Amino acid sequence: MRLNLKNPLIIFDLETTGMNVVTDRVIEISYLKVYPDGREESKTMKVNPEMPINPAATAVHGVTNEDLKDAPTFKEIAQNLVVSFEGCDFAGYNSNRFDLPLLAEEFLRCEIDFDLKKRKFIDVQVIFHKMEQRTLGAAYKFYCSKDLENAHTAEADTRATYEVLQSQLDKYKDLENDIDKLSEFSAQTKNVDFVGRVILNEKNIEVFGFGKYKGVSVEEVFDKDPAYYSWMMNNEFPLYTKNVLTAIKLRGFNKKK
Numbered sequence: 001m002r003l004n005l006k007n008p009l010i011i012f013d014l015e016t017t018g019m020n021v022v023t024d025r026v027i028e029i030s031y032l033k034v035y036p037d038g039r040e041e042s043k044t045m046k047v048n049p050e051m052p053i054n055p056a057a058t059a060v061h062g063v064t065n066e067d068l069k070d071a072p073t074f075k076e077i078a079q080n081l082v083v084s085f086e087g088c089d090f091a092g093y094n095s096n097r098f099d100l101p102l103l104a105e106e107f108l109r110c111e112i113d114f115d116l117k118k119r120k121f122i123d124v125q126v127i128f129h130k131m132e133q134r135t136l137g138a139a140y141k142f143y144c145s146k147d148l149e150n151a152h153t154a155e156a157d158t159r160a161t162y163e164v165l166q167s168q169l170d171k172y173k174d175l176e177n178d179i180d181k182l183s184e185f186s187a188q189t190k191n192v193d194f195v196g197r198v199i200l201n202e203k204n205i206e207v208f209g210f211g212k213y214k215g216v217s218v219e220e221v222f223d224k225d226p227a228y229y230s231w232m233m234n235n236e237f238p239l240y241t242k243n244v245l246t247a248i249k250l251r252g253f254n255k256k257k
Helices: 055-061 074-085 095-109 124-131 136-144 154-171 179-186 218-224 227-233 239-256
Strands: 009-016 026-034 040-046 089-092 121-123 198-200 206-208
Touching (some): 009 055, 009 095, 009 154, 026 074, 026 154, 074 095, 089 095, 089 154, 095 121, 095 124, 095 239, 124 136, 124 154, 124 179, 198 239, 218 227, 218 239, 227 239
Parallel strands (some): 009 089, 089 121
16 A cells, blocks of 8 residues: 655664664664655665674674774764655654664764654554564565565665555555554654653653653652752763753753742
């Protein structure tokens, strides 16, 4: 089924040095840009992460440090990505939990103000897990009746994700062909940051999504336990999460004036 798009849709996949959103880096990005009229553009780029790749990660995606020695850094390609991604919505496989948060971190490390939170996100894995409970390779076999060759390469996974999303719309008639609805269906929680450390509760109040203050208002915690803000700012939390916390803290100061 052809996607009903209001904005161009970026279907993308990242290969990385490891699985830590805070400390790991992008080594390859592949994206397929689908326009509302059905036109498609695709691009795949190797990226020099300026740090060693975890051997466990190389065992999965097959990319070595030697492969990247002449590749550009993320900072060198970031502005071109911003131009390509401007005004687009996004889709991926497990992208809400990993790829999007890591991509946001890379932009922040380059001091580029590209707020992904303004866009809609579709996570094909979430749709799949809510419907069938499988992996990308199984999803591709299940929905597209094809074996996924070259799995764990960014380009193959990106194309497979796009085909799976189209097939999901064909298969599930109650799955609305609308980016806003698909984005809403893909969300597990109402995240304020990307990784769910801060979420919105049923009253749309920002609360912590983890730890000893899980479910408690962030403003309330910062008022009663100011040291908790300092603890989070001085530990390994994503830069985007820290920016969200700082904005909430500053908002609390302004309310007291």
